Amino acid sequence: MHTCDHEQLHHMAAEAAKANMPQEEDVGRVAAVFKAVSEPSRLKILFALRQGEMCVYHVVEAVGGTQSAVSHQLRMLREAHMIKARRDGQNVVYSLADEHVLAVLELVCTHVKCKI
Amino acid sequence: MHTCDHEQLHHMAAEAAKANMPQEEDVGRVAAVFKAVSEPSRLKILFALRQGEMCVYHVVEAVGGTQSAVSHQLRMLREAHMIKARRDGQNVVYSLADEHVLAVLELVCTHVKCKI
DNA sequence: TCAATATATGAATAACTGTTCATATATTAC
DNA sequence: GTAATATATGAACAGTTATTCATATATTGA
DSSP, rough: OOTTTTTTHHOOOHHHHHHOOHHHHHHHHHHHHHHHHSSSHHHHHHHTTTTTEEEEHHHHHHHOSSSHHHHHHHHHHHHTSSSSEEETEEEEEEEESSHHHHHHHHHHHHHHTTTO | OOOTHHHHHHHHHHHHHHHHOOOOHHHHHHHHHHTTTTSHHHHHHHHHHHOOOOEEHHHHHHOOHHHHHHHHHHHHHTTSSSSEEEETTEEEEEESSSSHHHHHHHHHHHHTTTOO
């Protein structure tokens, strides 16, 4: 049996944590969002799209890499609902999904003291 | 040469994106934060610590898994500055690093419409 | 219809990552 | 000092993932 100086307090927190833990499925959905932006290559795309919507060609221009790699990355970001796409003629134009995305970016940048 | 209906506009956005792209090192630091919470097992620890500080034993109680696995996960979260640790006798007590962590969690949960 | 342009995608592989197991370190009580 | 408890960690393996390459789809213009 475990005991620590704050046994009672920690035990209550643990019990509350179990009671308030989101469903496995929701945890997974939240984790998927974080995973989408956990790679520098994809994170750069979000930073780029802060400047406004862009078609794939210009995303490639902004962040570098091959068209194929960027296209794969865009798909993952879209599936995580971090960006949205609309077709415009021959082009597909990408932009940040909503204001949450910008807010999260800014929060984390503040957190790690990164000027953006 | 590429052209799209919004060639001029997208090109300017791409140029601005390149000019305002954070340093490679900063992109990496931000990505590391997201990576830390991109695994359900680690995300659960953050959800758990919303209820208050806990020693390792009680984190294990709250989120499941082995002591070793949880300890590895705690280290990654600490290295990403998402949680902080203080020793208290035989125990090490963990808590969320600061208010940014809670704010980011809440934002993303709102984003994916997950009740927490 | 065909050619040209823009974007997407399946498969393969190399690199990365999470967990487990065994063990190490740190603290307390004796 | 030793024993017991709490936590941390290195190595290895299994599973995952990012990129590349080749190719497919979609749209436009002729």
